[in-house]
Amino acid sequence: AGDFLSLCKDYKKASEVSLQPVDILGVDAAIIFSDILVVPLEMGLELRFEKGEGPVFSTPLQNKEDLDKLDDLSAVKKLHYVYDALSLTREKLPKDKALIGFCGSAWTIATYMIEGRGSKNYAKCKKMLYQNPELLHQILRKLNEVLKLYLEEQIKAGANAVQIFDSWAGALEEEAFFEFSFSYMRELSAYLKRKYPHIPVIVFPKGVSGYLDRIDGEFDVFGVDWSTPLGLARDKLSHKFTLQGNMEPCRLYDKNAIKKGVEEILQTMQGKAHIFNLGHGILPDIPVENAKYFIKLVQESSKK
DSSP, X not given: OHHHHHHHHXXXXXXXXXXXXXXXXXXXXXXXXXXXXXXXXXXXXXXXXXXTTEEEESSXXXXXXXXXXXXXXXXXXXXXXXXXXXXXXXXXXXXXXXXEEEEEOHHHHHHHHHHSBOOSSOHHHHHHHHHOHHHHHHHHHHHHHHHHHHHHHHHHTTOSEEEEEXXXXXXXXXXXXXXXXXXXXXXXXXXXXXXXXXXXEEEEXXXXXXXXXXXXXXXXXXXXXTTSOHHHHHHHHTTTSEXXXXXXXXXXXXXXXXXXXXXXXXXXTTTSOEEOOBSSOOOTTSOHHHHHHHHHHHHHHHXX
């Protein structure tokens, strides 16, 4: 698992891995191979990946002193291996295929920095959120400044679109989500859209189907996770944004389930702008032939 970080840092290998799905599956875009946690790593938080445990920060953030030790601007430079992987991938990718860069949202990255690892209840973060909201905002502001420059460098390196992943949006109640998570995603996307109006920005807050009425901002695409009814997202948001995703990733275990899932989504989104994608990450033990079947089916069915 220690090799995962070395793979992220070896830009030639990272580029190779980014190109594989395009070669093997025939998808329409490549997403750069990296991890959302390289940002706090290069800001100075020691990170390791443990087998069966995932990412672990040895010294989680606890107070303002811890935050002040973290470097923001040199972190953007130290992430050069991500930009190198992007430019190499853009060079090798067929002209008609898009290259997508990404980052985690400030809130999602902060949860790992404060908890020290993945969490089920986010108790440390939420304790800070309710007891010391100002400190949490300071952490989020510092992160967001790095993320603005980080995504900007990704665009300069050749990303044709960028996506902001908020994997733990659903851990927050409504008011907390808009104050501590979405406001930062909106600020980040507005910064990018003003500088690079032609680059599509995708936001993906997972688990917020109850809050769709209040989603707005200067971005182009809203990623819909699999737990959100697509018809609901369509009715609330498709007049403002292109929708992306929603296919339940576990449908890929079975070809009949794939067929049914694809048909339902195409039916629901008829006549509305939609980018077909899974409603979260693909699982490692999905048979490659099922993934190929899924891609082919989507490509053929959407032509019709």
